[in-house]
Amino acid sequence: MNAYFFQQDFYATRYNCSAYSQEEWQSFGKKKPFLGACFIMIGVVTQVIYVPFLFGMMQKKFRDMSCYKIMFYLGILDVGNIVGGTLITGYLTWHGAVFCSHPGLIYFAGCFGVASWCAACLTCVLLAFNRCVDFARSDLSDTMFGGYKTWIWLLLPTVYFLAVSFYEMPVIYNSEFVAWFYDPFIGVPIHYDYDYSNTTHAINNIAVIFILCAENAFLCHNIFKLSGHLSSSIKRKRQVTNWMGRKIPAFHCESPFCLEYCA
Template sequence: MDDILIYGGVENIPMYNCSARTPEQWSTETGASQPIIGSIQIAYGVVVNLLYIPIIIIMLDKDNFKLSCFKIMFQLAITDFLVIFINSILTGILGIQGAVYCTYPTLIYITGSVAMSLWCSSCCTSLILVCNRLLVMSKPHLESAFFENKKTFLILSCSIIYGICFLFTTPHVYNSKHHAWFFDPMIFPERSKEYDNLPHAINNFSIVVLTCILYIPFYLIVKDNLKGTMTESRLHSTSVLICFSSQVAAIIYVIMNLTEVSAGLILFGHFLWQLVHGAPVFIYIILNDMIRRRFFKMLRCNKNNSTAVGISIINQSNIVPQ
């Protein structure tokens, strides 16, 4: 992002200059319309974000938000909401159009930078949440020392600052031919290696290692507390799925930016990126009893209100003026 300030605009950055062709020519030569995949991704993104809205409202409830875990989950939810808008809704729209970086250079450069920042910030925040849960179940006094009251916000600010740092690294840019986000805008084929993003690779591989290290004691503690219950089985399966998805997505996105891989693997990696940020919605509804009850209660209230309004309108329309 600092290059925008240095050069006075995205299109003025030498490595991102699209002046050799028109946007239409770039789309025709290096892109491909993806109407089916694009439509599916838009639908997925809209559904996930619509479901996330009541969940976010529930998290902000005064009794919930005073708990450190809900503060952390709220930050993750906001991050997920924004990322889903980029990697599903916006990506789907660009895919249907057959867009590439040079079709909308400023839009794609900036959203790619933001997506990079949000991904890395969410990686850090997820680790904070796991640490918080570990301390709550094993060392409550340490949890209070680190997360009591406003201390949680201080720790969460570290993940925000960490994510902001990635705004100043090479951004992801979209390409409809592969229907994924790459560091290489595919303007200068012979210079593709110059777009490599080492901090991103370090972040992703670090997340894989740290997640494995933290999830082992986390699972063992939870298993001991919930031994033999259906909750344990569901929690284990879901935790493994999310952990596995985030790890594989992190690795695939590094590999596909460093070397040539199959189109199927690229699409699978992007799907896992979407799953990592969309799955929490369904996990909250399925596994968190409090959120599930409040969620369906909100839906029933809205349904009842809509029904009441409809009946009122019908009754008013049946009144005959005297």
């Protein structure tokens, strides 16, 4: 977003839509109302299911636990990602959008989409780290994450979100391919010799794979090592909490692996 607001020459050269008229730009897209409606419907249903869980995590018995604070924060990011990945994508697919047919919406949605994804990855790393510390050294966990300290930790993904949204290249939607790319003119008979790559995004996706795998391996090792020394009731509670703490980052780990493999 920094380019849009403060580097207008940079934005005007790399996202220049003067080569064609609006009607011609629209012709490069492909309207897919049925697919767009499916995206929107999936997004609405997912939000209806998802949002009540966020309210549930804010009950006092959960709110006092650091891992639920982190999961709540991650849930907020996921709600934003669902809006971009289904509702906005559905609208753009329905109308056959390319960048120059909806430049403002696509640009800002792309900025927030990349930033939300990167922040969610860092939040997953933080969640897995929280679970590792809690299981290995519960006394240290309270020192590091007790009370308001968890919210201080969550400043890290917040700053990351702001930095990526302002200073990195956004993804741009193209209805012809029903996908988001960094090149705003992909599939269009026009060529600008500019670099649209996002190095931060690539490093983020590779790093989160290795970090989350290491954290989950450490956590699983400690769970198996300590499980024989806990009472059945405590064991069940910790198993549920740590299952959530493992699975949520694990699911996020699969996506960057697929993205980097396909790239």
